[in-house]
Amino acid sequence: MNNPDLARFSINQMTVRQLSLPELVIACVELGVRGVGLWREPVQAYGVEAAAGLVRDAGLTVTTLCRGGFLTATDPVERAEALGDNHAAIDEAATLGTDTLVLVSGGLPIGSKDMHGARERIADALSVLAPYAAERGVRLAIEPLHPMYASDRCVVSTLAQALDLAERFPAHQVGVAVDTYHVWWDDRAPEQIARAGAAGRIHTFQLADWTTPLPEGVLTGRGQVGDGAIDLRQWKGHVDAAGYTGPIEVELFNEELWARDGREVLAETADRFLTHVIK
Amino acid sequence: MNNPDLARFSINQMTVRQLSLPELVIACVELGVRGVGLWREPVQAYGVEAAAGLVRDAGLTVTTLCRGGFLTATDPVERAEALGDNHAAIDEAATLGTDTLVLVSGGLPIGSKDMHGARERIADALSVLAPYAAERGVRLAIEPLHPMYASDRCVVSTLAQALDLAERFPAHQVGVAVDTYHVWWDDRAPEQIARAGAAGRIHTFQLADWTTPLPEGVLTGRGQVGDGAIDLRQWKGHVDAAGYTGPIEVELFNEELWARDGREVLAETADRFLTHVIK
Numbered sequence: 128m129n130n131p132d133l134a135r136f137s138i139n140q141m142t143v144r145q146l147s148l149p150e151l152v153i154a155c156v157e158l159g160v161r162g163v164g165l166w167r168e169p170v171q172a173y174g175v176e177a178a179a180g181l182v183r184d185a186g187l188t189v190t191t192l193c194r195g196g197f198l199t200a201t202d203p204v205e206r207a208e209a210l211g212d213n214h215a216a217i218d219e220a221a222t223l224g225t226d227t228l229v230l231v232s233g234g235l236p237i238g239s240k241d242m243h244g245a246r247e248r249i250a251d252a253l254s255v256l257a258p259y260a261a262e263r264g265v266r267l268a269i270e271p272l273h274p275m276y277a278s279d280r281c282v283v284s285t286l287a288q289a290l291d292l293a294e295r296f297p298a299h300q301v302g303v304a305v306d307t308y309h310v311w312w313d314d315r316a317p318e319q320i321a322r323a324g325a326a327g328r329i330h331t332f333q334l335a336d337w338t339t340p341l342p343e344g345v346l347t348g349r350g351q352v353g354d355g356a357i358d359l360r361q362w363k364g365h366v367d368a369a370g371y372t373g374p375i376e377v378e379l380f381n382e383e384l385w386a387r388d389g390r391e392v393l394a395e396t397a398d399r400f401l402t403h404v405i406k
Numbered sequence: 407m408n409n410p411d412l413a414r415f416s417i418n419q420m421t422v423r424q425l426s427l428p429e430l431v432i433a434c435v436e437l438g439v440r441g442v443g444l445w446r447e448p449v450q451a452y453g454v455e456a457a458a459g460l461v462r463d464a465g466l467t468v469t470t471l472c473r474g475g476f477l478t479a480t481d482p483v484e485r486a487e488a489l490g491d492n493h494a495a496i497d498e499a500a501t502l503g504t505d506t507l508v509l510v511s512g513g514l515p516i517g518s519k520d521m522h523g524a525r526e527r528i529a530d531a532l533s534v535l536a537p538y539a540a541e542r543g544v545r546l547a548i549e550p551l552h553p554m555y556a557s558d559r560c561v562v563s564t565l566a567q568a569l570d571l572a573e574r575f576p577a578h579q580v581g582v583a584v585d586t587y588h589v590w591w592d593d594r595a596p597e598q599i600a601r602a603g604a605a606g607r608i609h610t611f612q613l614a615d616w617t618t619p620l621p622e623g624v625l626t627g628r629g630q631v632g633d634g635a636i637d638l639r640q641w642k643g644h645v646d647a648a649g650y651t652g653p654i655e656v657e658l659f660n661e662e663l664w665a666r667d668g669r670e671v672l673a674e675t676a677d678r679f680l681t682h683v684i685k
Contacts, residue, residue, distance in 0.1 A: 235635050239635075240635055240636060240637040240640075241637075242591075242593070243593075273553065273554065274552060274553045274554070274591040274592070275552065275553070275554040275620065275624070277590075277591035277616075277635075278591075278616055278618055278634070278635035279618045279619075284591050284592070285592075285593075287594075288593060311556075312521075312553040312556035312557075312563050313553070313563070313564075314521070314522075314564075314567060315566075337556075337557055339557055339558045340558075340622065340623040340624075341554065341620070341622070341623065341624050342622055343619065343620070343621055343622040344619040344620065345554070345619075345620050345624065355557070356514055356518075356519055356556075356557035357519060358519040358520075361519075
């Protein structure tokens with residue numbers, strides 16, 4: 128299958144995590160999906176070199192690796208461990224042949240209420256990680272996460288904050304991940320997408336829809352494309368207008384989708400992408 | 407009891423919703439709490455005039471009435487009903503002798519993805535409601551709700567958006583509600599508090615702490631003062647610096663607090679206010 132309308136479509140591995148890596152690769156080939164966003168844990172479990180070969184031999188592009196980050200610790204040992212883990216993530220990204228490592232910055236350390244300090248520690252860590260990544264052909268993409276994750280996962284809640292951090296570094300080193308799930312509510316996001324695009328800092332564009340009620344813990348409630356409140360076509364228009372021509376990755380964490388046949392979910396997701404985003 | 411440090415403290419009725427209105431009034435008097443924020447449903451159940459008399463006779467101040475709003479419907483019948491209900495809410499606020507009606511603006515109509523249109527319909531409704539309220543000595547306080555409520559409860563997610571709406575009207579007609587739970591993640595909020603204060607548009611200041619994991623539906627997870635990630639003393643400093651001298655209302659929706667003895671929760675909340683905000 129070779130559908131030109133799917134040329135920019137990429138499936139994030141987490142969307143169909145019920146598929147093993149070989150199952151995912153086969154399904155992509157059969158369905159004409161050319162891009163995959165991978166996650167470190169399943170890739171490590173399969174073997175990074177082996178995963179790289181599997182994907183490369185199938186002619187697939189690894190659009191992103193998820194994820195590095197968690198750079199907000201104050202404890203020196205924890206900070207050193209986080210830096211080490213991020214160096215490893217960069218190496219893995221390079222091995223997989225992807226140019227983009229997505230960063231989830233990290234939340235507040237236990238007991239801390241200091242958002243500003245946490246954001247500054249991210250910048251400190253980036254000053255170490257960004258040159259290391261660039262030497263290996265890997266760009267870091269700071270992903271602002273929805274403000275509902277501000278305390279425990281990511282103190283970077285808006286594209287404006289992510290760009291304020293990214294702009295301390297060259298664009299080929301540090302940019303942003305634009306994920307509709309995280310930014311859709313933000314009326315400033317379109318102007319920030321323009322700002323990011325003008326500087327060549329949109330390093331990935333990810334789609335998920337917003338559905339309610341949110342589940343306990345709010346991690347696994349991302350809606351299938353077209354099921355929710357987000358005008359995804361409009362957001363694609365924003366990144367188009369900002370000059371972004373790269374892959375468009377669908378990344379869903381959704382218990383209902385995970386309970387279904389993974390190949391069927393992948394086919395449905397590609398179809399939704401065509402219907403709700405492209406056509 | 408007459409604790410001057412509690413002079414600005416107000417307990418929002420929802421925090422101790424297990425108490426009947428008479429129980430709440432007695433507990434406030436005994437504990438030296440002088441302000442209460444009331445909710446329409448329990449007040450209506452008791453009788454608005456009777457509630458007004460009960461609270462007035464006890465020497466309590468009604469700091470706010472919660473809540474009007476839900477002004478985003480597109481259906482003409484639903485819009486007319488919403489306006490009628492808000493006129494009633496304004497009348498009730500006037501009867502209770504409070505100068506502030508809190509507005510939760512409303513989410514997207516079913517099937518709609520048009521955030522901008524929804525926000526404009528709020529402005530349209532305010533142009534009808536604000537003069538009506540002002541004639542009765544009632545100010546409308548637009549409450550930006552956390553972005554996790556953007557689709558289903560409130561398309562106004564930031565203080566900046568709330569002020570953009572409020573500033574279409576005189577300050578004595580329309581201002582904002584600053585609630586730490588909703589704005590704490592927003593690094594622009596301090597400057598927006600200054601903007602609101604300079605214009606006399608901080609119509610209420612409410613406290614709740616941010617705790618995780620969030621419960622299913624994310625409505626009843628507000629943390630007791632001091633239990634979470636928010637530097638509440640710092641936020642009080644922001645409204646202080648903006649010239650706000652009014653009541654400080656603690657509004658918690660929390661299943662664990664609701665399961666306890668209401669008077670004990672009220673006493674604890676007042677104590678937390680003193681420990682974590684005032685001293």
